[in-house]
Amino acid sequence: MDFRNSVRTWLAEHAPPGGADQDDPVALGKAFQAALFDAGFAGITWPSEYGGAGLSSAEQQIFDEEAAAYDLPTGVFLISMGMCGPTLVDLGTHAQKARYLRPLLRGEEIWCQLFSEPGAGSDVASLQTRAVRDGDDWVISGQKVWTSGAQYADFGALLARTDPGAPKHRGITMFIVDMRAEGVTVRPLRDMTGRAPFNEVFFDGVRVPADAVIGEVDAGWFAAVTMLGHERVSIGGSVRRHYDPLTYANLHALASKLGRAGDPVVRAELVTLYAKERALALFNTRLKQEADAGSPPGARGSVAKLAGAELLWQAVSVAGLIAGPRAVAWEPDDVDGAELATAINATPASSIAGGTNQIQRGIIGERILGLPKEPQADRGVPFRELRVGTQHQD
Amino acid sequence: MRLVLDDEQRQLRSAVRDVIADHCPPSRVRAVIDERGWDQGLWRRLGELGVTGLAVPEGFGGEGAGQLERCVVLEELGRSLAPVPYLASACLAVDAVRALGDDELSADVLPRLASGELIGTVAMPPDTVVANDNGGTWTLEGKTDHVIAGDIAEFVLVYAGNAGWFAVTGSQRCAMLETLDPTRRLGRLEFAGTPATRIACPDPEAVLRAVTDSCAIALAAESVGGMSRVLETTVDYAKSRVQFGRAIGSYQAVKHACADMYSTYEQAVSVLRYAARAAAETPEAAALASVYIGPAYFEVAATGLQLHGGIGYTWEHDAHLYYKRAKTNELLLGPADRKIEALAAALGI
Numbered sequence: 001m002d003f004r005n006s007v008r009t010w011l012a013e014h015a016p017p018g019g020a021d022q023d024d025p026v027a028l029g030k031a032f033q034a035a036l037f038d039a040g041f042a043g044i045t046w047p048s049e050y051g052g053a054g055l056s057s058a059e060q061q062i063f064d065e066e067a068a069a070y071d072l073p074t075g076v077f078l079i080s081m082g083m084c085g086p087t088l089v090d091l092g093t094h095a096q097k098a099r100y101l102r103p104l105l106r107g108e109e110i111w112c113q114l115f116s117e118p119g120a121g122s123d124v125a126s127l128q129t130r131a132v133r134d135g136d137d138w139v140i141s142g143q144k145v146w147t148s149g150a151q152y153a154d155f156g157a158l159l160a161r162t163d164p165g166a167p168k169h170r171g172i173t174m175f176i177v178d179m180r181a182e183g184v185t186v187r188p189l190r191d192m193t194g195r196a197p198f199n200e201v202f203f204d205g206v207r208v209p210a211d212a213v214i215g216e217v218d219a220g221w222f223a224a225v226t227m228l229g230h231e232r233v234s235i236g237g238s239v240r241r242h243y244d245p246l247t248y249a250n251l252h253a254l255a256s257k258l259g260r261a262g263d264p265v266v267r268a269e270l271v272t273l274y275a276k277e278r279a280l281a282l283f284n285t286r287l288k289q290e291a292d293a294g295s296p297p298g299a300r301g302s303v304a305k306l307a308g309a310e311l312l313w314q315a316v317s318v319a320g321l322i323a324g325p326r327a328v329a330w331e332p333d334d335v336d337g338a339e340l341a342t343a344i345n346a347t348p349a350s351s352i353a354g355g356t357n358q359i360q361r362g363i364i365g366e367r368i369l370g371l372p373k374e375p376q377a378d379r380g381v382p383f384r385e386l387r388v389g390t391q392h393q394d
Numbered sequence: 395m396r397l398v399l400d401d402e403q404r405q406l407r408s409a410v411r412d413v414i415a416d417h418c419p420p421s422r423v424r425a426v427i428d429e430r431g432w433d434q435g436l437w438r439r440l441g442e443l444g445v446t447g448l449a450v451p452e453g454f455g456g457e458g459a460g461q462l463e464r465c466v467v468l469e470e471l472g473r474s475l476a477p478v479p480y481l482a483s484a485c486l487a488v489d490a491v492r493a494l495g496d497d498e499l500s501a502d503v504l505p506r507l508a509s510g511e512l513i514g515t516v517a518m519p520p521d522t523v524v525a526n527d528n529g530g531t532w533t534l535e536g537k538t539d540h541v542i543a544g545d546i547a548e549f550v551l552v553y554a555g556n557a558g559w560f561a562v563t564g565s566q567r568c569a570m571l572e573t574l575d576p577t578r579r580l581g582r583l584e585f586a587g588t589p590a591t592r593i594a595c596p597d598p599e600a601v602l603r604a605v606t607d608s609c610a611i612a613l614a615a616e617s618v619g620g621m622s623r624v625l626e627t628t629v630d631y632a633k634s635r636v637q638f639g640r641a642i643g644s645y646q647a648v649k650h651a652c653a654d655m656y657s658t659y660e661q662a663v664s665v666l667r668y669a670a671r672a673a674a675e676t677p678e679a680a681a682l683a684s685v686y687i688g689p690a691y692f693e694v695a696a697t698g699l700q701l702h703g704g705i706g707y708t709w710e711h712d713a714h715l716y717y718k719r720a721k722t723n724e725l726l727l728g729p730a731d732r733k734i735e736a737l738a739a740a741l742g743i
Contacts, residue, residue: 252743261743267734267738267743268731268734270743271685271734271737271738271741271743272685272734274737274741275682275685275686275737276661276686278665278682278686279661279662279664279665279682279686280661282397282661282664282665282667282668283660283661283664285395285397285664286397286398286663286664286667289396289397289398290398293398300660303656303657303660303661306653306657307657307661358646358650360653361646361649361650361653361654362646362649362650362653364652364653364656364657365643365649365650365652365653366649368656369629369643369649369652369653369656370629370633371629371632371633371641371643371644371648371649371652372633372640372641372643372644373644374644374645374646375640375644
C-alpha cells in the first residue's frame with residue numbers, strides 16, 4: 001500500500017470524532033500522539049534514530065493533506081512538534097535528543113516556548129530574564145508572557161540573558177526548563193476571544209543543570225532564530241483544515257446555505273479568495289520541494305506567514321459579506337454564527353503571534369532582499385545600558 | 395506536482411537570458427519602440443537556439459518540450475520586454491495547429507513555425523468573423539481586434555463563429571491599433587471576401603478554449619518575468635537612492651512595500667509553475683493563472699513605479715514600460731469579471 005493510502009486508511013480508523021468540546025484535550029491529545037507514534041506517523045521527517053519516521057517532507061505533506069479532512073486533537077502538541085522538537089533535532093546534543101525526542105513523539109511529554117516577555121515582544125533579543133551560573137547549575141529569574149500551553153507543558157525551551165555586559169544578541173542562551181521545577185509559576189492570561197490559551201510564566205530562582213543548554217552558551221540567539229524559522233513555517237505553511245470556517249470551501253458552503261452564493265459580488269469575492277488561498281498553498285508546496293532538494297526555506301517562511309495572515313483578513317471580510325449581521329448576533333443554537341464570530345475574533349492573532357506582519361516584512365526586506373537595516377540605537381551597546389519596552393531596568 | 399525548475403530548465407533560462415542580453419538590451423527595446431517595429435535579429439537568434447519550436451513535436455522539426463519549458467522562455471521575454479512575436483507565433487499559432495490535429499496543415503506550417511521562418515497568429519472572438527461557402531471554396535468576412543502580431547503574421551488561424559477554424563496565408567489587411575504598451579503591437583485584421591482554407595475539426599470550440607487557456611498561461615509567464623525584473627530594479631534603487639541621509643530602502647515604508655512585492659511575486663511564480671503543468675488536465679489552471687497573476691503584475695509594477703518616485707514617472711525610465719505591459723497583459727483576454735466567471739465555472743460554482 002502506498003503512503004497516502006496507508007495514511008488515509010489509518011486516519012479513517014483512528015481519527016477521533018472532531019469538535020472542540022472535549023472534556024480533557026490534553027489527555028486526548030496525548031493518547032492520539034501515542035497512537036500516531038505506534039502507527040509510524042509521528043515525527044515523519046525526524047531521524048529514525050530518535051524515534052522519528054526518517055521520511056521526507058513529501059510524506060509529511062501527504063499526511064497533512066489527508067489529515068486536513070479531520071479535526072485531529074494535535075493542538076496541544078503544535079509547539080512541541082512544530083518548533084521545540086525540530087530545534088532539538090537541529091541543535092540538540094546526542095544526549096538531549098536521546099532523552100527528549102522519543103517521549104515527545106510518544107505523546108508522553110509536552111513542550112512550550114518561553115521567548116516573549118513584557119518588555120521583549122517584536123524585539124525578542126531585548127529579553128531581561130536572567131540565568132546566572134552557580135556551580136554546575138544555572139539559576140533563572142524573570143518573567144515570560146504569551147506562553148501557549150504552559151499550563152500543561154512538561155518542558156519549556158527558554159531564552160535567558162547570560163551576559164548582560166554583551167550587546168543584546170550576544171549574551172543570550174537557550175535552556176531546557178522543567179516546567180514542574182521549584183520556582184516556576186504559571187498564570188493563565190485571557191485573550192480577546194475570552195479563552196485563556198496562553199499564560200504568564202514567572203521564574204524565581206529556578207535551577208537547571210549545565211547540560212540543559214541548547215546549542216552554545218551565549219549563542220542562544222542563533223537557536224532562537226532556528227526555532228522561529230520553524231515556527232513561521234509551521235504557522236504559515238500548515239495545510240488549511242477543512243473545518244476552518246474561513247476557508248474558501250467553507251465560506252462557499254455557508255454562502256450556498258444562506259442563499260448568497262448566486263450574488264455576483266459574493267461570487268467574485270469568493271473566487272478571488274480561492275485564487276489567493278491556492279497561490280499560498282502552491283507557494284508552500286514549492287518551499288517544501290525546495291527544502292527537499294537541499295535549500296531550506298530560511299526567511300522565506302516569513303512570506304508564508306505574512307501571506308497566510310493577509311489571506312485570513314481577506315477571508316474575514318468575505319465572511320462578513322456573506323453572513324451580514326448573523327456574524328455579530330445569533331440565536332444560541334446557530335452554530336454558523338458562533339463559529340464565524342469566533343473566527344473573526346481569532347483573526348488578529350494571525351498577524352501578531354509568531355512575529356507581527358510588520359516584523360515579517362522587515363525580515364523579508366532585510367534578509368531576503370538585502371535592504372539596509374534601520375539605524376539601530378542599541379547596536380554594539382552593552383545590554384545593561386539599554387532601555388527596554390516601557391520599563392526601565394533596575 | 396513538481397513546482398521547482400530542474401537543471402535543464404534552468405540552463406534553458408540562462409541560455410535565453412544570455413541571448414536577450416546580447417541582442418536585445420534595453421537600448422534596443424527603446425530603438426524598436428521608436429521605429430514602431432520589432433526585433434528581427436533577436437527572433438532569428440531565438441530560432442537558431444531552437445526555442446521558437448519548443449512546443450512543436452520533434453516529428454515536425456521542433457523540440458517536443460512542454461508548456462513549462464516554453465513558460466521559462468516567456469518569462470525571459472517578459473523580463474526584457476523583448477519585441478518579438480513569440481506569444482503569437484510560438485504559442486498561439488503552434489498550439490492552435492496542434493489542437494486542430496490536421497495532418498496536412500501540421501506538415502505544412504509546423505516546421506516553418508518551429509524554425510521561426512513563418513510567423514503565425516490566431517484571430518479569436520469576441521469579434522465575429524463569418525465564413526461563406528462558395529461551393530467548395532471559402533471566404534471570410536468581418537474583423538478581429540487585438541490580434542497580436544497581426545501586421546507581420548503571414549499565417550493566421552481564424553475562428554469563424556458559424557463554421558469553425560480557417561487558415562489564411564500571406565500578408566493580411568491589418569489596421570494597427572493605438573496601444574497602451576508600445577512594446578506590444580496589436581492590430582485589427584479585416585477580412586473582405588478573403589480566401590481561406592477550412593480546417594475541419596470535431597470540436598472547434600474545444601480548440602478555441604485550448605488556445606485561450608494557452609494564451610492565458612503564456613501571458614502569465616511573461617508577467618511573472620516582468621515582475622521579477624521590476625522587483626530587482628526597485629530593490630536595487632531602494633538600496634542606492636539616499637534621502638534624508640539614508641538609503642530609502644532602510645525606511646520601513648519602502649522596505650515593507652518591497653516585501654509585499656516579493657510575497658506577491660513568489661506566489662505568482664508558484665501559480666505559474668502549477669498552471670503550466672496542470673493546463674492539460676484542468677481548466678482551473680489557466681483560469682487561476684489569469685485571476686491571480688493578471689492583477690498581481692500590475693500591483694507589483696505600480697508599486698515599483700511608486701517607489702521610484704518622480705524618476706519612475708519619466709519617459710526615460712523603464713518603469714512605465716512594465717506598468718503598461720502589466721495592464722495590457724491583465725486586460726488582453728477580457729475584463730476581470732470574465733476571468734472570475736471562468737474560474738468559478740472551473741470550480742463548479
